[in-house]
Amino acid sequence: MLSEYDKIQILRDKIQKLSRSKVSFMEVCGTHTMSVAKHAIKSMLPETINIVSGPGCPVCVTSQTDIEMSLILARSENKIICTFGDMIKVPSKKDSLANYKNVKIIYSPLDALKIANENPDREIVLLGIGFETTTPLIAVTIKTAMQECIKNFSVLSMHKTVPTALKLILSSPDISLNGLILPGHVSAVTGRKYFDFIKDYHTCGVVAGFEALDIMECIYLLTKSVEENKIEVINNYTRIVSEEGNQLAMQLLYEVFEDCDCQWRGIGEIPNSGLKIREKFQAYDAKIKFNIPVMNIPEPKNCRCGEILMAKKTPPDCSLFKNTCTPLNPIGPCMVSSEGTCAAYYKYL
Amino acid sequence: MCLAVPVKVIEILNNNKAKVAVDGVTLEVSTSFTPDLQINDYVIVHAGFVLEKITPEDASEKFKLWDEYLEKTGRKIC
Numbered sequence: 001m002l003s004e005y006d007k008i009q010i011l012r013d014k015i016q017k018l019s020r021s022k023v024s025f026m027e028v029c030g031t032h033t034m035s036v037a038k039h040a041i042k043s044m045l046p047e048t049i050n051i052v053s054g055p056g057c058p059v060c061v062t063s064q065t066d067i068e069m070s071l072i073l074a075r076s077e078n079k080i081i082c083t084f085g086d087m088i089k090v091p092s093k094k095d096s097l098a099n100y101k102n103v104k105i106i107y108s109p110l111d112a113l114k115i116a117n118e119n120p121d122r123e124i125v126l127l128g129i130g131f132e133t134t135t136p137l138i139a140v141t142i143k144t145a146m147q148e149c150i151k152n153f154s155v156l157s158m159h160k161t162v163p164t165a166l167k168l169i170l171s172s173p174d175i176s177l178n179g180l181i182l183p184g185h186v187s188a189v190t191g192r193k194y195f196d197f198i199k200d201y202h203t204c205g206v207v208a209g210f211e212a213l214d215i216m217e218c219i220y221l222l223t224k225s226v227e228e229n230k231i232e233v234i235n236n237y238t239r240i241v242s243e244e245g246n247q248l249a250m251q252l253l254y255e256v257f258e259d260c261d262c263q264w265r266g267i268g269e270i271p272n273s274g275l276k277i278r279e280k281f282q283a284y285d286a287k288i289k290f291n292i293p294v295m296n297i298p299e300p301k302n303c304r305c306g307e308i309l310m311a312k313k314t315p316p317d318c319s320l321f322k323n324t325c326t327p328l329n330p331i332g333p334c335m336v337s338s339e340g341t342c343a344a345y346y347k348y349l
Numbered sequence: 350m351c352l353a354v355p356v357k358v359i360e361i362l363n364n365n366k367a368k369v370a371v372d373g374v375t376l377e378v379s380t381s382f383t384p385d386l387q388i389n390d391y392v393i394v395h396a397g398f399v400l401e402k403i404t405p406e407d408a409s410e411k412f413k414l415w416d417e418y419l420e421k422t423g424r425k426i427c
Contacts (some may be wrong), residue, residue, distance in 0.1 A: 047416050055375075060356040084396070107396060107397055108378075108396050108397020108398065108399070109398055110379060110380070110395065112395070133395055133400070134395070134396065135380075136382065136398075137395070137396055137397070137398045140379060140381045140382075140398070175370055184401065185395060188393070188400050188401050189382075189400065239403055239404070239407035239409075240400075240401055240403060242401075246382050246383075246400065246401060248381075248384075249381075249400070252381065252382070
């Protein structure tokens with residue numbers, strides 16, 4: 001029986017043989033970015049195939065204004081801020097959540113409710129970041145808080161949806177993409193069909209898993225589609241992803257959240273690309289509960305994270321990369337997040 | 350951030366919860382998105398929530414990779 005290693009070698013040779021035209025494929029998900037770098041996938045591909053990173057790392061696309069809002073909440077001592085670990089070191093005006101002892105890293109959003117029950121005299125704020133994979137979890141947490149009458153809990157929603165940002169990238173005249181490596185675990189919730197819209201932009205897509213073999217298979221399928229002039233969206237992660245996804249999770253998401261305009265780092269405002277808490281659940285909306293002032297905080301000077309997220313630049317094009325911006329002293333979120341493109345380049349390339 | 354891990358369901362609990370296990374480590378997870386789970390089902394878990402059921406064959410592929418990793422790095426999980 002062939003080992004994973006043998007299969008990768010075979011795919012590498014097949015891709016080399018098949019590839020004729022110059023193409024660019026985008027890894028949409030941050031976990032794919034890390035996997036591509038970690039397994040040195042680019043070194044196995046012919047010069048004709050260019051792999052670029054996309055906007056799928058939730059921390060990286062969080063706007064400076066949202067980061068500052070999180071810090072405003074953290075500075076108030078009667079609050080406990082619950083967050084996934086990725087957000088903790090993102091800097092804003094030389095400050096970060098790591099500087100506050102009332103910030104707790106959680107594994108599951110439901111942990112925030114336990115903390116709320118254990119600390120009835122304090123306000124618990126959960127930082128809601130993530131795409132379609134994570135937002136249904138936050139929706140269930142809000143619903144549970146309502147059912148259990150937990151009043152000292154709220155969510156600062158910075159959630160986003162993947163399709164709107166992809167549509168913007170695919171319609172941008174200065175970015176030319178032939179195929180997308182589609183996010184495996186977002187697709188587990190949304191289903192494969194959710195991404196059929198990319199065909200309207202004459203772009204192929206393959207839903208992919210996260211092992212080296214998954215990614216090589218995906219690049220092979222994308223190359224095959226391009227060379228055969230086919231525009232299709234293939235599911236190559238069938239062990240987890242179905243056509244329709246988890247409909248129950250999507251229903252729960254839209255029961256609690258609704259679409260809203262949203263600021264993306266480096267990209268700017270994209271209409272209907274964010275998710276805000278519906279009026280029925282407003283008591284759990286931290287922005288309303290604490291009346292946080294909405295400011296417009298500029299991004300750090302010379303930071304190129306925005307252009308890197310749009311695949312217009314790579315980390316070495318940024319004058320800060322490896323100079324003043326390193327994993328120990330990150331300036332932009334693409335270096336802070338363990339799944340950011342700059343962190344991947346720094347660590348592996 | 351969208352990592353998901355394959356685990357086995359070992360107990361169905363009340364209030365949309367289940368107990369899952371991998372390599373002797375047990376964890377209580379939410380089954381809000383997969384209400385029809387049964388004991389011995391294999392599932393993938395993201396941030397304390399079951400996202401989907403998977404087949405035992407797919408799960409065992411994943412576990413084999415873990416075993417290979419543990420063997421090569423000389424680590425052991427009891």
